[in-house]
Amino acid sequence: MDFDMLGLAPRLLAKLPELGISDPTPIQTQAIPHALNGRDVMGLAQTGTGKTLAFGLPLLDALMKNGSKPAPRTVRGLVLAPTRELAKQIADNLKPFTHGTHLKVGIVVGGAGIHGQIQRLERGTDLLVATPGRLIDLIDRRAVDLSQAQFLVLDEADQMLDLGFIHALRKIAPLLAKKRQTMLFSATMPKQMAELSSAYLNDPVRVEVSPPGKAADKVTQEVHFIEQSNKTGKLIDLLKSHRSELALVFARTKHGSDRLMRQIERAGVDAVAIHGNKSQGQRERAIRDFRDGRIKVLVATDVAARGIDIPGVAFVYNYDLPNVPENYVHRIGRTARAGKEGQAVALCAPEEMGDFRAIEKVMKLSVPVASGQPWEVSGTSPAGRTRRRGGGNGGGGHKGGAPRVGKPANSGAPSGKPQRRRRRAGGGGR
Structure with a gap:
């Protein structure tokens, strides 16, 4: 029509x-x-x-x-x-x-x-x-x-x-x-x-036109199961593997975003952060520099999950997984825009396993594993949702999440560029 x-x-x-x-x-x-x-x-x-x-x-x-x-x-x-x-x-x-x-x-x-x-x-x-x-x-x-x-x-x-x-x-x-x-x-x-x-x-x-909870059909997803203390090094290795492409990194807190931005810059990668404590002028300049390619990495809280329409974003990194599973869908929707393909990479620490399982449940899919093995969790979250060993529909994350019961057999997380040819997860129209 x-x-x-x-x-x-x-x-x-x-x-x-x-x-x-x-x-x-x-x-x-x-x-x-x-x-x-x-x-x-x-x-x-x-x-x-x-x-x-x-x-x-x-x-x-x-x-x-x-x-x-x-x-x-x-x-x-x-x-x-x-x-x-x-x-x-x-x-x-x-x-x-x-x-x-x-x-x-x-x-x-x-x-x-x-x-x-x-x-x-x-x-x-x-x-x-x-x-x-x-x-x-x-x-x-x-x-x-x-x-x-x-x-x-x-x-x-x-x-x-x-x-x-x-x-x-x-x-x-x-x-x-x-x-x-x-x-x-x-x-x-x-x-x-x-x-x-x-x-x-x-x-x-x-x-x-698209079932709720489904990612854009051109977003390729993967997850790295990794200790929280190893996340920053892993993220920096991945960012360095595609220096010429725009990457949006999501952190959970304002101070965490600033801290992560400084760590990325110390590693030799230009980055800028936006969150609710930034003035409107600072936020607009940061997004403009990111859109124009002067800065390749934008670190943001969820304030940016729905306000950024930049077709050139090739990668979205979930450095911290969101407590609300639907926000994961919004975050990764910042890539694969205007008909292009994109890569969504999640870094999942032991205490985030409940959040990760909740994301998979909402999206009705299993995110392909790039490295590590799923953490084993058990117990009950503060919200009253039971977390079963090896999965479940929990939540919680950093704030009062269930204790980790075991460690994956292979917790190593080799660095390198995410594999673009990994099978696509998710569906639904754009």
């Missing part, structure tokens, strides 16, 4: 080829017609599948057809995103479609000067992209009026739940116009998502 068959305004269709966009992705093909008809939409698709235009194009189409200009401090449409990076990415993707029109796309995020944001909001905004925390600050200062907003989009809604933004959403949503169109997009479908949908969507159309 072509874009011109979806019913979009000619002005938007004319912009697509200028921006190098030819054919709609599956999520766009399914979601756009329903959104143009004014239906509430719940879209489920993995990262990198074109969700931004799936809701952004029909949203801009409706705003263009309305023709009116927003009153001072008012907003006509609102997009909520869980992280600054994702909010900026959404705004950057949509702004080119408004060139030459009366529409104004604004963005408000934490880590940036609030007074400048207040001044820009004073003029009125057609479409505002915001992180919940900063938007609440602006609402409390009476700098923005949402009563005229007839469109609401919740992007990466599952991560909003993970980050505790549900309380902010409960405060924000009632401030919008009662008669509105709401769209919710997510990469996974946790139990709370159904509750979120019933609370904020009215008879929504559900569109799904």
